[in-house]
Amino acid sequence: MSAAVSQTLAQKLIARASGRSHVAVGEVVTCNVDLAMFHDSSGPRRLKPMLDELGADIWDKNKVVLVLDHYVPAQDADAQQIVQIARDTAKQWKLPHVIDSEGICHVVLPERGHLKPGMFCVGGDSHSPTGGAFGCYMFGIGATEMLGVCVTGQIWVQVPRTLRMHWSGRLQAGVSAKDMMLHMVGRFGMNGGQYQAVEFAGPAVQVLSMAERMTLSNMSAEMGAQAGLIAADETTLQYLRGIGVAPEHLAGAEQWRTDEDAEFEQQSFDACTLSPQVAAPHSPANTRDVGEFADIHPNIAYIGACTGAKLEDLRAAASVLKGQRVAAGVQLMVAPASAREQAQATREGVMQILQDAGATVLPNSCGACAGYGATFPEGSTVISTTARNFKGRMGPASVNVYLASPYTVAASALRGRISDAREVLA
Amino acid sequence: MNKRSFENARVWRVGADVDTDALAPGAYMKHGLEVIGWHCLEAVRSDFASGVKEGDVIVAGANFGIGSSREQAAGVLRHLGLSAVIALSYSGLYFRNAFNLGLLLLTCPEADKIEEGERVALHFDGDTPQVIRANGQSLACAAIPDFLMDMVDAGGLLPLLKQKQQG
Numbered sequence: 001m002s003a004a005v006s007q008t009l010a011q012k013l014i015a016r017a018s019g020r021s022h023v024a025v026g027e028v029v030t031c032n033v034d035l036a037m038f039h040d041s042s043g044p045r046r047l048k049p050m051l052d053e054l055g056a057d058i059w060d061k062n063k064v065v066l067v068l069d070h071y072v073p074a075q076d077a078d079a080q081q082i083v084q085i086a087r088d089t090a091k092q093w094k095l096p097h098v099i100d101s102e103g104i105c106h107v108v109l110p111e112r113g114h115l116k117p118g119m120f121c122v123g124g125d126s127h128s129p130t131g132g133a134f135g136c137y138m139f140g141i142g143a144t145e146m147l148g149v150c151v152t153g154q155i156w157v158q159v160p161r162t163l164r165m166h167w168s169g170r171l172q173a174g175v176s177a178k179d180m181m182l183h184m185v186g187r188f189g190m191n192g193g194q195y196q197a198v199e200f201a202g203p204a205v206q207v208l209s210m211a212e213r214m215t216l217s218n219m220s221a222e223m224g225a226q227a228g229l230i231a232a233d234e235t236t237l238q239y240l241r242g243i244g245v246a247p248e249h250l251a252g253a254e255q256w257r258t259d260e261d262a263e264f265e266q267q268s269f270d271a272c273t274l275s276p277q278v279a280a281p282h283s284p285a286n287t288r289d290v291g292e293f294a295d296i297h298p299n300i301a302y303i304g305a306c307t308g309a310k311l312e313d314l315r316a317a318a319s320v321l322k323g324q325r326v327a328a329g330v331q332l333m334v335a336p337a338s339a340r341e342q343a344q345a346t347r348e349g350v351m352q353i354l355q356d357a358g359a360t361v362l363p364n365s366c367g368a369c370a371g372y373g374a375t376f377p378e379g380s381t382v383i384s385t386t387a388r389n390f391k392g393r394m395g396p397a398s399v400n401v402y403l404a405s406p407y408t409v410a411a412s413a414l415r416g417r418i419s420d421a422r423e424v425l426a
Numbered sequence: 427m428n429k430r431s432f433e434n435a436r437v438w439r440v441g442a443d444v445d446t447d448a449l450a451p452g453a454y455m456k457h458g459l460e461v462i463g464w465h466c467l468e469a470v471r472s473d474f475a476s477g478v479k480e481g482d483v484i485v486a487g488a489n490f491g492i493g494s495s496r497e498q499a500a501g502v503l504r505h506l507g508l509s510a511v512i513a514l515s516y517s518g519l520y521f522r523n524a525f526n527l528g529l530l531l532l533t534c535p536e537a538d539k540i541e542e543g544e545r546v547a548l549h550f551d552g553d554t555p556q557v558i559r560a561n562g563q564s565l566a567c568a569a570i571p572d573f574l575m576d577m578v579d580a581g582g583l584l585p586l587l588k589q590k591q592q593g
Binding site for chain 1: 443447455457469493495497517522582591
C-alpha cells in the first residue's frame with residue numbers, strides 16, 4: 001500500500017468536500033457546500049423569484065447565513081424596498097442565521113463562529129475569499145450560481161493550482177497586511193492569481209493576527225484568485241476558542257495544511273524591507289511606495305469596509321491619531337466593519353481617539369466602498385482603506401481614490417498629504 | 427449539442443481590465459437590467475449603451491470582468507442582446523457568472539487583431555470555436571467544456587435546472 005498522495009491545502013479542502021481522498025489539479029469536481037452566505041443585494045431579492053419559479057426550497061437552512069450590509073441603513077425608497085424584501089424573505093424562509101445591520105458579511109461571518117478550518121463555503125460576494133484566513137475553501141459566486149447551491153447544496157470547481165506567497169522576516173511598525181497585499185497585487189496584477197488558489201505562508205504571515213490574515217485573504221479577490229488560503233494554526237484555534245467555538249469543531253484542524261512535498265508554485269518576499277504601499281487611481285494594481293505620493297493632498301480620508309475597518313484597523317488608525325486632530329481641509333470618515341468590533345473599540349478608547357481627531361463615525365455597513373448608496377462628491381481626492389479604486393466605483397468618474405493601509409490613511413489625514421505612518425509613529 | 431454559431435456580428439472594441447463597475451455601475455444596482463443597460467460601460471465608452479444592437483459582440487483585452495461578483499455585469503450584456511464576448515482572458519468569477527446566465531464567453535489569444543466596427547462570425551471546428559474575421563482570417567478560441575455549453579444552449583442555469591426538474 002502506497003503512502004497518501006501529497007496534496008496542497010486547496011486540494012485537501014476540495015477532496016473532503018467532494019467526498020474523495022485525493023483530487024488532481026485541473027479536474028472538475030462537484031463539492032458539497034458546508035455554508036452559503038449571501039447579502040441583501042445578492043441574496044433574497046435575486047434568489048426568491050428564481051426559487052419561486054422552480055418551486056424549490058433551500059437545501060439546508062442551517063447552512064445558510066443572510067447578512068444585511070449593502071443597502072443598510074436604507075438611503076432611499078428603492079434601497080428600503082431591497083432591505084424589506086430581505087427581511088420579509090428571511091421570515092418567510094425561517095432562516096435561522098440572519099445578521100441585520102450589525103456589520104459587513106466577511107467580518108460578521110467569522111465573528112459569529114460560522115467558519116471553521118476544513119469547511120467548503122461559498123459567498124454571494126466577491127470578497128468571500130476572506131474566509132480562507134480560517135483554513136476554509138471559500139469563494140465568491142453570483143446570484144444565479146447561488147440559486148444552484150440553494151437548490152442542490154452542491155457546486156462545481158476546477159481543482160486549482162496553488163500559488164504560495166512566502167513572506168519571510170517581520171513587518172516594521174506602521175506596515176501591515178494591507179501593504180503586503182497591495183504590493184502583491186501590484187506585482188502580479190489584478191488577474192495574476194488566474195482564478196487559482198493563493199496561499200499565504202512564512203514567518204511574517206504566521207505572526208499576523210486573524211484580522212490581518214483576513215485582510216490578506218480578502219484582497220486575494222483583487223489578485224484574481226479563486227481562494228486565498230492560510231493554514232490553520234494556534235492563532236486560528238485561539239481565536240475560534242475565544243469566540244466560543246466548541247472544541248469538537250476544532251479537532252483535527254492541523255491536517256488543513258499543504259504537504260511540503262506537494263506540487264505548488266512559490267513566490268518569496270521579505271517583510272522587513274516592505275514600505276507602506278499606496279495604489280493610485282484607478283486600479284488596486286497601480287501600486288508604489290508611499291514616498292512617491294507626497295504631493296497628493298486628499299480631502300477625504302476613509303476608514304471603512306471589510307478590508308480596512310476591523311478592530312485592528314481602527315486600533316492602527318488610533319495609534320497614529322492619538323491626541324491629535326486631522327489637518328484642516330481633510331474630512332475623516334470611519335465606518336467600523338462590525339457593531340461588535342466598534343463596541344470593543346469604544347471600550348478600549350479607540351473610538352474616542354478617532355472622534356477627538358475629528359472623525360465622523362458612519363454605520364456598520366459596506367457604505368461608500370460598495371458605491372451602492374452614499375458616495376464621494378464630484379472631484380474628491382480620497383485616501384481609503386478599502387479594496388477597490390475603480391473609476392466611478394465610489395463616486396463620479398472625477399473622484400480619485402488612493403488605496404492604503406489604516407496607518408497610512410490616518411497619517412495622511414493628520415498631515416493633509418499622503419504620508420508614511422512610520423514617521424508619525426517614530 | 428447545439429453550438430452557438432453566429433454571423434455578421436458588429437464588433438465593439440474595449441481595452442484590458444474592464445471591471446464590473448463599468449459593466450454594471452453601483453449607483454444603478456438598485457434597479458433592474460433595463461436601467462443598468464442604459465449605463466453599461468459608460469465609464470469606458472459612452473457610445474456603447476445607446477448604439478449596441480442585438481447580435482453585436484464585445485472584443486476585449488485581458489481580464490474582462492474583474493471586480494465584483496454582481497452577475498448583473500454579465501446579465502446586462504445578454505439583456506442588450508450581445509451574441510458573445512471575445513477576450514484575451516476573463517476574471518474567473520465573471521466567467522462562471524456569464525455561463526450561469528447563458529452568455530457565451532470566448533477566450534481568444536489573438537483577440538487584439540480584431541478591429542472596432544468590423545463584422546465577425548463564429549463557427550465551430552469540432553470543439554474549437556473559430557472567430558472568422560471580415561478579411562477571412564480565422565482565430566481559434568479555447569474549447570469550452572460541454573457542461574458550460576449546455577448552459578449557453580439552455581439560456582443559463584435557471585432554465586437548465588427547470589429542464590432537469592421536468593425531465
